[in-house]
Each structure stands twice: as structure tokens, then as C-alpha cells.
Amino acid sequence: NLVGAAIETIESDSDTVLSQRVRVGRSNDTQRFERLYFAEVERSKRTTVDDQRTDALAVSLNYHLVLRRLDNVILPTEGYTLNGQIGAGRSDGTDAQPGTFGRAYGRLTGYLPLGRSWYGQARVEAGQVFLREGMVVPESQKWRAGGDESVRGYEYRSLGPVVDGAVGGGTALLTASVELARPISAAMPSLWGAVFVDAGNAANDFDQLDPVLGAGVGVRWRSPVGPLRLDLAWGQELQAWRLHFSVGIAF
Numbered sequence: 563n564l565v566g567a568a569i570e571t572i573e574s575d576s577d578t579v580l581s582q583r584v585r586v587g588r589s590n591d592t593q594r595f596e597r598l599y600f601a602e603v604e605r606s607k608r609t610t611v612d613d614q615r616t617d618a619l620a621v622s623l624n625y626h627l628v629l630r631r632l633d634n635v636i637l638p639t640e641g642y643t644l645n646g647q648i649g650a651g652r653s654d655g656t657d658a659q660p661g662t663f664g665r666a667y668g669r670l671t672g673y674l675p676l677g678r679s680w681y682g683q684a685r686v687e688a689g690q691v692f693l694r695e696g697m698v699v700p701e702s703q704k705w706r707a708g709g710d711e712s713v714r715g716y717e718y719r720s721l722g723p724v725v726d727g728a729v730g731g732g733t734a735l736l737t738a739s740v741e742l743a744r745p746i747s748a749a750m751p752s753l754w755g756a757v758f759v760d761a762g763n764a765a766n767d768f769d770q771l772d773p774v775l776g777a778g779v780g781v782r783w784r785s786p787v788g789p790l791r792l793d794l795a796w797g798q799e800l801q802a803w804r805l806h807f808s809v810g811i812a813f
Contacts, residue, residue, distance in 0.1 A: 563588050564600070570702070574719050576728035581606045581702040587624075593635070596628040602651075606700035610728045615656070618700040620663070622651025637784050638673045638811065639681050645669040647689075655698035663693040665703060667735075671812075676742070681754075683741040690768070691733040704731025705764045710808040712737055713760045715776025715797030717804070722764040734771055737762025743782055754782035758793070774799040780806075 570581045587600025601623050608616045625648050632641035647667040654660035667689035674682045689705055706729065709718035722732045743756035757779050765771040778795035788810040795804050 572719065574729070575611075575717070577608055577610045577730070579606060579608050579701045579731075581700060583702075594630050596626075598624075598626040600624050604700045604702065606702050608701045608730070610726070612726075612728075614726070614728075616698070616701075618653060618655030618658070618698045620651050620653035620700050620703065622649045622663075622665075624649035624665075632673070636786075636788050636811070640673050640675055642670065642672045643811075644671075653693070653697060653699045655700075658698040659694070659696040661694055661697045663691060663697065663699055663703075665689075665691050665699075667705075680742060680744045683739075683743070685737075685739040687735065687737050687762075689735040693733070699733075701731045704733055705735035706731055707735065707737050707762050707764045710791075710793075710806045711812045713739075713762050713774060713776045714758070714778060714793055714806050715760065715795035715802075715804050716774070716800065721762075721774065723766045723770070732764030732771075733766050734768045735762075735764045736768070736771055736773070746781075752784040754784065756780040756782055756791075756793075758795075760795070778803075 565586050567584045572579045583602055583604040585600045585602040587598060590597040603621050605619045627646045629644040632638040649665040652662050669687035671685040676682050691699055691703060693699060706719040707713050707721035708716035713721060720729060722729045739758060739760045741756055741758035743754045745751045746753050746755050760776040761773045763771050763773050775798040776795045778793055780791055780793035783790040791808050793806040795806060797804060
């Protein structure tokens, strides 16, 4: 059983989002799966760079599931992980109609050895918030794309619907990634080189979603606490290079 509370502030070039949430629920975790059931009350305040403010409040019931079928949880080379989320609740907010909403999200990541020394990794994630026209949900219930675990070549949370010149959260998300890697030399088996291609975006509807591409090369150090990744990615939409650094596996 669990009771939790969180206050979170996320700043980007276009806005600042302050979220406050309280949840009560129950978790069941093992080596192979995690299950989480909870009721949550959440409030968010979004302030854009030109000082426009939007508030939203939601009460929801949620179920989250993480499945792991991996040869190694810390340094996987074969298997898959699946992260699924569903929820439903009621929301209200600034200049909006109160009403019920639903939310669904899934992220599947697969690992596969290819031949004697090559290793493949692929990921696809999708999400949608279901709500009537004129409604709002807290900004943290929506999605943006871009960053280390999304579309490399773009800033963290820099991809999404643009309203009044500012990037905001979208109610639809779709991203995908393919990566090939191999040890750089037999003398250094824990140091890998990699090439990758990412694509995706967030929008207010899948019909409006316009995927952008990112591609590049990287170095992986398979450390005892998980992979350390350094990537240099080209963002096709921006026509610019961007450096990314991350540690660990995103489940």
C-alpha cells in the first residue's frame, strides 16, 4: 500500500509547468513485472514566456504495468520491456468545460543479438488523451517529444503542438527508434559504438501529428550500474547537431 505526494517544476524555452499531485494506491513489484493501482488528485499551472497562465485540476483512477523479459535487467542484449498505462477521471480548468477524460500510453522496447558481435535495439511508444472539445487536463497528463529517451537531435520536451508561438503538451504521441551497436574492439568489450535513427512528435490529434527525424552516432560504456550513453544527433527539422548524454535503461 502506498500514499505519496509530489511537487514538480519543468522549465523549457516556451513555458514553465508546475504540477502538484497526491496519490493513494497499491503496488506489486517483482524482478519481471511492476503493477501499480492508484487514485490521484493532480493540479498543474502552466505559464508561458509571455506570462499567459493556464490552470487545470483532475481526479483520476489509474493502472500502470511494466513487464520485463530480459537476459539482463541492467545490461540487456536480448528480450523486451513493455510499459503500459491506462486511466480515467474528471477534469476542469481555466476557460474550460468540466468533464470526464481517459488516458492510454504504451512503450515497447526490444533487444536482439544480430550475428556474432552486432546488437539491435528498437522502441515504439504511443499515447493519447481522450477528452471532449473544450476540456482541459493537467499539462503533466499530456506529452511532448524530444530528448535523450525520445527523439534525439532535439531539445528535451521541445516537440509538440505550437499555440500562440509556444510549444505545449499534446494529447497524442508517437515516437520510434532503431539502433545498431557493437563493441569497438575485442580489447575493450564494454565500450560500444552505435548508429541510430529516431522519429516522432506530439500533437493534439494523430491526424495532425507530423513526425520529425533525428539520426546520429554514439558511444556506449556498459558500466556495472547500467549503460552510459553519449550521442551526437542530427535534427533534420532544425538542420543542426545536438549532443545527448544519459545513463541507465528507461522502462
